[in-house]
Amino acid sequence: MALEYLTQDQIHKFHKDGYLVIPSFLGKEDTNALLNRSKQLLDEFDLDSHPRTKFTTGDDNHVGDDYFLASGDKIRFFLEEDAVDTDGKLNRPKQRAVNKIGHALHELDPLFRKFTLENDRLKSLVRDLKFHHDPVALQSMVITKQQQIGGEGPEHNDSTFLYTNPPSALGFWIALEHCTPTNGALSFLPGSHLMSTITKRFVRLPTGGTGFEPLVSTEEEKVINERAASMSADYILETCNPGDLVLIHGSVLHKSERNTSPNTRFAYTFHMIESPPNAEYDAKNWLQPTPEMPFSRILPPGEFNNAIRTGTD
Numbered sequence: 001m002a003l004e005y006l007t008q009d010q011i012h013k014f015h016k017d018g019y020l021v022i023p024s025f026l027g028k029e030d031t032n033a034l035l036n037r038s039k040q041l042l043d044e045f046d047l048d049s050h051p052r053t054k055f056t057t058g059d060d061n062h063v064g065d066d067y068f069l070a071s072g073d074k075i076r077f078f079l080e081e082d083a084v085d086t087d088g089k090l091n092r093p094k095q096r097a098v099n100k101i102g103h104a105l106h107e108l109d110p111l112f113r114k115f116t117l118e119n120d121r122l123k124s125l126v127r128d129l130k131f132h133h134d135p136v137a138l139q140s141m142v143i144t145k146q147q148q149i150g151g152e153g154p155e156h157n158d159s160t161f162l163y164t165n166p167p168s169a170l171g172f173w174i175a176l177e178h179c180t181p182t183n184g185a186l187s188f189l190p191g192s193h194l195m196s197t198i199t200k201r202f203v204r205l206p207t208g209g210t211g212f213e214p215l216v217s218t219e220e221e222k223v224i225n226e227r228a229a230s231m232s233a234d235y236i237l238e239t240c241n242p243g244d245l246v247l248i249h250g251s252v253l254h255k256s257e258r259n260t261s262p263n264t265r266f267a268y269t270f271h272m273i274e275s276p277p278n279a280e281y282d283a284k285n286w287l288q289p290t291p292e293m294p295f296s297r298i299l300p301p302g303e304f305n306n307a308i309r310t311g312t313d
C-alpha cells in the first residue's frame with residue numbers, strides 16, 4: 001500500500017534507532033495555538049483548591065497521591081519540586097511553578113483533541129508506521145520544563161509506565177518551543193529498544209501510592225543497567241524546533257536534563273498502545289481507563305492496521 005505521510009527511510013530509521021524526529025509535523029499557527037492554550041490553562045489553574053502535588057520522578061519517591069492517581073480522565077496540574085517551599089507555599093507565580101499538565105488533554109480539551117484524536121495527518125502516520133493493529137490514545141501531557149528549575153527527566157523507557165503484554169507503548173512528543181542543549185532537549189540512546197531494557201514497571205501499590213515492581217532478577221537488572229551505562233556516551237541530543245514531532249518507541253531509553261536556561265521548554269506529549277486481543281493493558285498500571293472515559297481509538301470505526309506487532313522491536 002502507498003505511504004500517506006512518512007517515507008520508507010523514516011520508517012526504517014524509526015525501527016533502527018527506536019525514535020524518529022519528524023520536522024514541522026505541526027505548522028507555526030497550530031503550534032502557537034497549542035502553546036497559547038497551554039499558557040491559558042496555567043492562567044486559569046486554581047491554586048487555592050490544589051493539594052500541592054509535586055511531580056517527582058525518583059525510584060523511591062515517584063508521585064502517587066490521589067490527585068495524581070485520579071488524573072487519567074482529568075486535566076490536572078503537577079508542580080515543580082523546586083517551586084514549592086517546605087511550608088507548601090509557591091516561591092514563584094503559579095504559571096512558572098507547574099511542571100506538567102495532565103493526563104486527559106486529548107479527550108477533554110477541544111484544541112488538544114483536534115490535534116490528537118481528530119488529526120488526519122496523525123492517522124496517516126499511524127497507517128504508515130503500522131506499529132499497532134488497533135491503536136488507542138492515553139496519557140496526554142503538556143510538559144512545561146520551567147526556566148531555571150525545570151527538573152531533569154531521568155533515563156527511562158515509556159513501557160515501564162504504560163505496561164501492556166506484550167509491550168506496545170509508542171510516545172508522540174511535539175515541541176511547542178525551541179528545545180536546546182540548555183533548556184532540556186530530549187536525548188536518546190539509539191538502538192536501546194532492541195536490548196531487553198524493560199526491567200521494572202510502575203504500578204499502583206495495593207497499600208496505596210505507587211512504586212516500581214521488578215520484571216527481571218536483581219542480577220539481570222544489574223547487567224542491563226551496566227550495559228546501558230557503558231553506552232551512555234552514545235546518547236544523542238535532539239534539538240527541536242517548535243512543531244517538530246518525535247516518535248518514541250516504548251522500549252527506547254531517553255532522558256532530558258534540567259532546564260538551566262532563562263527560557264521555558266513547553267512540549268505536548270501523548271501515547272498510544274495496542275488494544276486487546278493483541279495486547280493486554282495491565283490492571284496494575286497507574287493510569288486506568290474509566291467506564292466514562294475508555295481509551296479512544298485512533299483509526300476510524302471498522303479500520304485496523306493490517307500488520308500486527310508482537311514483542312518489543
Ligand SMILES: O=C(O)CCC(=O)C(=O)O
Nearest residue numbers: 143153158255256267269
Ligand atoms: O519532555 C521531557 O522532558 C520528558 C518527556 C519524556 O521523557 C516522556 O514523555 O517519556
